[in-house]
Amino acid sequence: MWRNTILSSSSKLVAVSGSAATSCRRLAVATPRLASSQQEKSKSTENESFMANIFRGSLVANQVFPYPDVLTTDQKELTNSLVDPFERFFAEVNDAARNDANSKLDDTTAEALWELGAFGIQVPSDYGGLGLNNTQYGRLCTIVxxxxxxxxxxxxxxxxxxxKGILLYGTPEQKQKYLPKVSTEKVYAAFALTEPSSGSDAGSIRCRAVKSADQKHYVLNGSKIWISNGGIAEIMTVFAQTEQVDPKTGEKRDKVTAFIVERSFGGVTNGPxxxxxxxxxxxxxxxxxxxVKIPIENVLGKEGDGFKVAMNILNNGRFGMGATLSGTMKKCIELATAHANNRVQFGHKLKTYGSIQEKLAQMSILQYATESMAFTISQNMDAGSKDYHLEAAISKIYASECAWYxxxxxxxxxxxMGYMVDTGLERVLRDLRIFRIFEGTNDILRLFIALTGIQYAGSHLKELQRAFKNPAANLGLIFKEASKRAASTVGLGGTDLSGHVVDELQPYAKKTAHCIDLFGQSVEELLLRYNKNIVHEQYLLTRLANAAIDIYSMVVTQSRSSRAVKLNLPTAQHEIDLTKALTIQASERVIKNLQAATSRSSKALNDKMSEIALNILEKDGVNTTGVLDQN
Structure with missing residues (x-):
């Protein structure tokens, strides 16, 4: 019926195929209820995240093309002026092996860091910090x-x-009181979220704060585990359950609130x-x-908004991990390259062997993509973007896994030689292992990527569902979606990245565009198949996330290497070659992961894997007959 209405309204709509129209309608009806109406409205009209939009089959490219370049000349000069003192600190003062052996920083090293301004890099200069933005901070992170x-x-x-919560959510009074302390007065800060019963599940925390009868303070009780700086911090951002009253219904329920807690309040202790x-x-x-008595003015953000505060702090800082680990990877490549250039085996230097060349090439491809992601995100943040959470999660996963590799x-x-302590790489490998775990384990972040993207796609599809209730008033939206699906069905239209990359990368941009289209179609198919139950399909959600990660790696490297060509940088051809190789590899993985997510045979394999796992869990370990056991 709706199709007849469209066709009678405009002769241009005859190109809409019946199958595409039917698909469009079915998809609207099958949309899971994953977002509130307020979220739907804001996300559908304002979200500029490249990754969020490909979940709904749309191309919003302004955050990735052209490659962002937001620093002013003065900012670049300031950053470059800080690079040398930071590098001299690591060459002349810091001893990483000693720090590792002693399991602490010695006083001389810590004092030099404070003098360097390393603890207040992003604190505004009015409060005693260096006042750098995210991109400048990222550059210094690569040195660290x-x-x-x-x-x-x-x-x-x-x-x-x-x-960071004080920078993001602090009142003027809170900033004035605390930011000078943490930037120049040598007062350490910590982020206290994790508890024995709440690792990645931050919503399940048990630490509790009860408001006093006079409403002037909260009394905090509980504990946190694995807190970085927990034994030295004098100021902590602490998250606890608080009783909140719904102003509309009067109903009482627990919600997390964030607090600024000083050790000097009393009642704050720590373990070894x-x-x-x-x-x-x-x-x-x-x-x-x-x-612990916390003054009411030390609530950070709004009461009951602690979960949002915590997530935004973590999201805001994740790009720094990518920048840091891109520096780690660069150092590893330098050590490996120096060895390959000089080590002789079987009468030839290692650099002449294809297997060594392949390793070095692959290592450099991953470092280039990691660095490209981190600085795409940081510069978008500096340009004022608020829609970077999916990209930041992708960057954290990619950086931590590539750095380990x-x-x-x-x-x-x-x-x-690499296995020996003196070379330093064994320490780096040990240090790297935590990055796949903290600030959101990679497993959880993959689910976050997939479900957040699906929620955004679902909110858009519910717009279509409403549009079908009054098709005459929503012809533009309905036709746009139906014609897009029709074009995709017959192999026409689709994503076009050709205007965003240099000529040499056109074939590779086409591969990426195909992956983006296939990704959007796969999300649609999975929504139709599982509806709201998709949240329970973790096998396929992980594969969707892996495909999304590879798509983002292709896009940022194509954008960055195109910039290198346009600026005629001396490294341009090498960057183009890195991008080409990455695109070939990543596009093949995307197709494989999307096929695994949507195919029935893969579903059978996933079910079998679950069955095996349940059997192992039931038996508390390996459940096979020993090779020497007899009947």
Whole structure:
């Protein structure tokens, strides 16, 4: 019926195929209820995230093309002026091996860091900090990552998450009181969220704060575990359950609230430093709160909004991990390259062997993509974007997994020498392992990527559902969606990236565009198949996320290498070659992952894997007959 209405309204609509129209209507009816109407309205009209929009089969390219370049000349000069003192600090003052062996930073090293301004990089200069933006901060992070990840955690836990909430949500009074302390007065900060019962599930925290009868303070009780800087921090951003009253219904319920807590309030203690696999020089401790009186003015953000505060702090800081680990990867590649250029085996230098060349090439491809992601995101943030959460999660996953691979391959190239402590790579490998776990485990973040993207797609499809109730008044929206699906069905139209990349990358942009179209179609198919139950299909959600990660890697590298060509940079051809190789690899993985997500045979395999896992869990481990066992 709706199709007849469209066709009678305009002769241009005869190109809409019946099958595409039917698909459009079915999709609207089958949309899961995943977002509130207010979210639907704002997201459908304002979200400029490239990744969010490909979930609904749309291209919104302004955050990725052209490659962002937001720093002014003065900002670039300021950043470059800080690079040398930071590098000299690591060359002349810091000793990463000593920090690791002692499981702490010595006083001289810590003092030099404070003098360098390393603990207040993004604090505005009015409060005593360096006043740098995200991109400038990222550049300094690459230096830290190349030299000492354990020290980097001390710095990052302090400012990337420790007092970041004060920068993002603090009142003028809170900023005036606390930012000078954490930037120049040598007062460490920490972010206290994790509890024994709430790791990635931040909503399940049990730490509790009860408001006093006079409404002037909260009394906090509970504990937090694995808190970076937990044993040295004097100021903490702490999250606790608080009783909130719904102003409309009067109903009472628990909601998380964020607080600025000073150790000087009393009742704040900590356990001994944890013994860890890596990042040993970073202080990690359990923190205890016993009847801690927190002034009401130390609520951070609004009461009951703590979960949002926590997530935005973590989202805001994730790009820094990508920048840091791109520096780590660069250092690993330099060590591996130096060894390959000089080591002789079987009468030839290692660099002449194809297997070594392949390793070095692959390591460089991953480093280039990691760095491209981090600085795409940071510059979008500096340009004022609020729609970067999916990209930041992708960057964190990609960086942490690629850095592990690159370091492992560097050790392999160095052979026995790489395994020795003196080379330093074994320490880097130990330090790297935590990055796939903290600030959101990669497994959870993959589900976050998939479900957030699907929610955004679902909110748009509910717009279509409403449009079908009054088709005459919504012909534009209905026709746009139906014609897009019709064109896709017959192989016409679709995503076009040709105007965004240089000529040499046109075939590779076409591969990426095909992946984007296939991705949108796959999301649509899965929504039709599973409706709201898609939230339980973690196997396929993970594959969707993996496809999204690879698509983003292709897009940012094509954008960055195109920029290099347009600016006639001396590295342009090498960047083009890195991009080509990455696109070939990533596009093949995207197609494979999307096929696995949508095919019935893959569903059968997923079901079998679940059955195997349940059997293992039931038996508390391996459940097979021993090879020497007899009847």
């Amino acid at each position: 990552g190349a030299n000492d990840l354990g020290l980097g955690i001390t710095i990052g836990a302090h400012q990337s998450i420790g007092f 430093p944890e013994k860890k696999m890596g990042i040993k020089s970073s202080n990690t401790a359990e923190v205890y709160f016993e009847d 690159v370091c492992d391959e560097a050790i392999q190239i160095l052979g026995g």
